[in-house]
Amino acid sequence: xxxxxxxxxxxxxxxxxxxILMAIKCLDRGINDIVxxxxxxxxxxxxxxxxxxxxxxxxxxxxxxxxxxMNPNWSRYYAGxxxxxxxxEEIVQRYQLEQYIQCGQEVTSSEFDQGQWTxxxxxxxxxxxxxxxxxxxxxxxxxxxxxxxxxxxxxxxxHTARWDHSxxxxxxxKVGVIGNGSTAAQFIPELVNSGADVSVFMxxxxxxxxxxxxxxxxxxxxxxxxxxxxxxxxRWGSTVLLKDFFNRALSGAPIRRxxxxxxxxxxxxxxxxxxALRAQLQPDFQVGxxxxxxxxxxxxxxxxxxxxxxxxxxxxxxxxxxxxQDGTLHQCxxxxxxTGFNALSYMRPMALTGSNGVDIEAAWxxxxxxxxxxxxxxxxxxxxxxxPHTPIANFSIIAMSxxxxxxxxxxxxKWMQGDFDTVSPKQEAITAYQQFIRDGLSGSTWASGCQSWxxxxxxxxxxxxxxxxxxxxxxxxxxxSDLDLRKQDAPA
Ligand code: NAP
Numbered sequence: 001x002x003x004x005x006x007x008x009x010x011x012x013x014x015x016x017x018x019x020i021l022m023a024i025k026c027l028d029r030g031i032n033d034i035v036x037x038x039x040x041x042x043x044x045x046x047x048x049x050x051x052x053x054x055x056x057x058x059x060x061x062x063x064x065x066x067x068x069x070m071n072p073n074w075s076r077y078y079a080g081x082x083x084x085x086x087x088x089e090e091i092v093q094r095y096q097l098e099q100y101i102q103c104g105q106e107v108t109s110s111e112f113d114q115g116q117w118t119x120x121x122x123x124x125x126x127x128x129x130x131x132x133x134x135x136x137x138x139x140x141x142x143x144x145x146x147x148x149x150x151x152x153x154x155x156x157x158x159h160t161a162r163w164d165h166s167x168x169x170x171x172x173x174k175v176g177v178i179g180n181g182s183t184a185a186q187f188i189p190e191l192v193n194s195g196a197d198v199s200v201f202m203x204x205x206x207x208x209x210x211x212x213x214x215x216x217x218x219x220x221x222x223x224x225x226x227x228x229x230x231x232x233x234x235r236w237g238s239t240v241l242l243k244d245f246f247n248r249a250l251s252g253a254p255i256r257r258x259x260x261x262x263x264x265x266x267x268x269x270x271x272x273x274x275x276a277l278r279a280q281l282q283p284d285f286q287v288g289x290x291x292x293x294x295x296x297x298x299x300x301x302x303x304x305x306x307x308x309x310x311x312x313x314x315x316x317x318x319x320x321x322x323x324x325q326d327g328t329l330h331q332c333x334x335x336x337x338x339t340g341f342n343a344l345s346y347m348r349p350m351a352l353t354g355s356n357g358v359d360i361e362a363a364w365x366x367x368x369x370x371x372x373x374x375x376x377x378x379x380x381x382x383x384x385x386x387x388p389h390t391p392i393a394n395f396s397i398i399a400m401s402x403x404x405x406x407x408x409x410x411x412x413x414k415w416m417q418g419d420f421d422t423v424s425p426k427q428e429a430i431t432a433y434q435q436f437i438r439d440g441l442s443g444s445t446w447a448s449g450c451q452s453w454x455x456x457x458x459x460x461x462x463x464x465x466x467x468x469x470x471x472x473x474x475x476x477x478x479x480x481s482d483l484d485l486r487k488q489d490a491p492a
Contacts, residue, residue, distance in 0.1 A: 005418050008130035011119045012036040013107050013347070016045020018385045018401040019135035020088060021066065023097050025405050029412070035127055036097070037119065039106035043092055045137050047085040050183075052163045053190035055081035056213075058182060058294035059396045060238035062231065066091070067402060070231040072224035078213045078294075109351040110134075112380060115421055115488050131412065135385045136350075138397075139341040145178060147317055154319035157335040160187065167334055171195035171306070174331060176322050178314070179338035180206060185293045187338070189301035199308045199330050201322060204450070205283045207264040208293045209246075210271075242395050243468045250288035250393045250445050251467040257445065261287045271299035280311050285450035292394055343453040343462060344368060346384060354378035355424075368456065371425035371433050371482065372475060373464075374404050380422035380486075383408050389437055391454065392464045392471055400471075407475045420485035429482035440465035 010026055012019045015038035026034045042048060057064045061074035064084070071087055079087075092098060105121040110132055117129040142159040144150070150157075158164045160183045169175065173196045177184055180202045191198045216224075224230050249256035264287050272278040281302070283290075302309055313325040321332040346368075352360035358378040370376055373387040383404075390400055411423055425433075441447045441461040446454050454463045464471050 006416055007031050007033060008412065008415060009128060010034045010131045010133060011110075011117065011127050011129040012133045012135055013110075013119070013350075014038060014045065014135040014137065015043040015092075015101050015103070016048075016135060016137055017088060017398055018137065018405075019043075019045075019133070020091060020095075020097065021398075021401050021405055022133045022135055022385070022408075023100055024066075024068075024091075024095050025409055027095065027097075029409065029416075031412070034100050036101040037105040037107050037121060037127070038101055038103045039122075041103050042089075043101060043103070044085045044088055046139065047081050047088065049140075049161050050081055050163075051165070052160045052183065052187045054186040054297075055183075056186060057081070057084055058186075058211075059242070059394065060234075062234040063238040063242065063396045064398055065235070066398060067235075069094070070228065070235065072231055073221055074216060076213055076215050107350050109353070110347075110382070111351075111353040112355055112382070117381065130415070131381045131383070133383050133385060133408070134347045135401075136347050138343055138346075138386050138391060141342040141345040142337075143340045143342045144337060145339045147178075147314055149316040149318055149323075152319050153317050153321075153332075153335050155321075155333045155335060157337065159337045159339070160184075161341070169194040169196040169334075171197070173197070174321075174333050175199070176201060176330060176332035176335045177338055178322075178335070179340065180204075181338065181340055182291060182293050182295075183340070184338035185295040185298040187336075188307070189297035192301040192304050192307045195306060197306050197308075199310055199322070199332065200302065201310050201314055201330075202280075203313075204290075205281045206290055206293050207283050207287045208267060208295050208298060209260070209264055210267045210296045211294050212296055242393075246292075247393045247395055247468045250292075251465065251470075252444065257287070260292075264292070268299070272303065274303070277303065277309065280309055283450075286445045286448040288393065288445040289448045289450035290452040291391075291454070294394065340453060344456060346387060352379065352382070354382070355380060367458075367460075369430050369434060371430045372407065374408060375423070375425045375483075377425055377427060377430055380424040380484075388462060389464045391462065392468050395468050399468075403472055403475045407478065410478055414485075421488040422484075422486045424484050426482060426484050429479075434460075437461050437465060 012022050015036045019036050023034055023036050056078045058078055060077055061079035065071050069091055107119055108122050109120045111118045117132045119127045142161045156164055156167050169191050175191055175196050175198045177188060178201045180200060245256055249260040272281055301307055315323045315325045322330045355378050368388050370388040373390045374383045376384060385404055392400060444465050446463055446465055456462055
């Protein structure tokens with residue numbers, strides 16, 4: 001607890017992993033005037049929305065957990081989506097957050113005026129706040145491919161984040177899958193195992209790193225339940241693997257990068273015996289340029305009789321299926337769009353209006369800019385959680401939210417002590433920060449010549465182009481000289 005003189009009103013947008021975290025952080029500091037607005041009918045974010053077969057988190061479960069609420073009961077090394085959803089539901093109960101969460105309230109606009117935010121939802125409700133924590137996630141808005149004739153398809157067609165569970169897969173069903181990222185690598189093996197005839201339309205092959213999954217034994221969970229030290233040891237092991245090997249390999253350590261490159265190449269060579277198929281699956285870009293897929297099931301699945309890898313370009317979608325540029329038609333009963341997300345949407349389509357009436361669409365028209373991911377120039381006291389330059393290779397996104405949450409709460413502490421009324425970054429600090437990000441990207445694996453959601457249309461980084469350790473360091477405390485801290489009645 002801080003020596004607070006005053007306590008803010010806080011609106012948290014989104015009751016996914018980050019929104020839940022921020023509610024806990026507020027309550028921890030004695031800030032009770034909070035409301036969490038959730039557009040759906042239940043909490044969970046990513047894990048509520050992604051229910052495709054085989055959905056799991058490819059970050060080890062003991063690391064994909066709040067640091068303050070470890071879970072000794074994870075059933076597997078990589079927890080399934082349903083189990084992760086259950087973890088967050090249990091956390092909401094444990095911290096008695098239900099009273100603060102309002103489901104079915106989609107925020108349509110947030111407007112800043114005279115030192116206060118007014119947040120409006122689709123039901124017309126309005127909420128006043130000193131601070132808004134925008135916890136709407138990164139990979140939230142499905143990206144639909146711009147392919148001629150897509151809407152003409154006569155069978156069932158859906159995006160992976162809108163999985164149609166009424167469709168049953170068996171040997172009578174011909175399925176077409178467009179895309180082959182981390183999501184596709186998880187569900188394609190499930191479809192192949194169902195006996196369905198699965199055609200995978202792969203535009204760009206991706207590197208796959210094999211890290212085996214396994215179930216935790218009853219004895220192991222018994223011990224984990226009795227020893228917080230053991231829980232921390234499991235977490236530490238995964239952290240070392242991701243932070244000190246994987247993340248450093250991508251962010252510049254040459255020997256680690258060389259080793260990772262050898263590992264993914266060896267994985268392809270050992271897993272796929274047929275040379276022609278192997279050549280089709282071989283990426284032509286550096287490992288890590290696109291997010292590395294962690295998976296052991298895709299290569300075996302794509303070699304099964306009922307799986308077909310199709311690399312020729314798609315010409316168009318017809319009512320019957322997928323027509324290739326060479327004129328071949330692949331007939332499909334079901335078409336699954338595993339085409340990822342619009343990572344640059346952030347809080348939109350919500351209307352966001354900052355000081356002097358600045359609209360976010362206008363502010364970001366030419367370039368999305370933020371300072372230390374969470375602060376935006378004309379949007380005082382508005383924190384965009386998991387904002388630009390947040391994804392940090394394959395590390396745990398929960399850890400990223402925690403680091404950002406701690407940074408933000410240091411500012412809230414200062415507000416509570418009456419040091420300022422509004423905070424936003426100075427333009428020169430934003431400009432310097434953008435240059436710092438550009439400097440890190442140049443020569444990195446992310447800028448080595450592939451197309452990915454890690455880069456914007458100009459080829460600038462959406463990711464943090466340095467190591468995880470440097471991110472933690474850079475977010476450890478606010479640099480107050482970079483910030484425009486104002487008292488309400490003070491002149492501008
Ligand atoms: P993604 O990695 O963005 O992959 C999209 C796929 O769709 C790519 O193969 C892309 O091909 C293809 N595609 C897009 N438009 C296309 C078009 N017009 N024609 C043909 N192909 C097209 O999407 P994702 O697999 O859903 O994964 C997104 C992110 O979600 C991941 O990077 C990861 O951060 C996260 N994720 C995490 C986990 C986890 O376990 N932690 C699991 C799943 C997803 P190109 O490569 O040629 O563009």
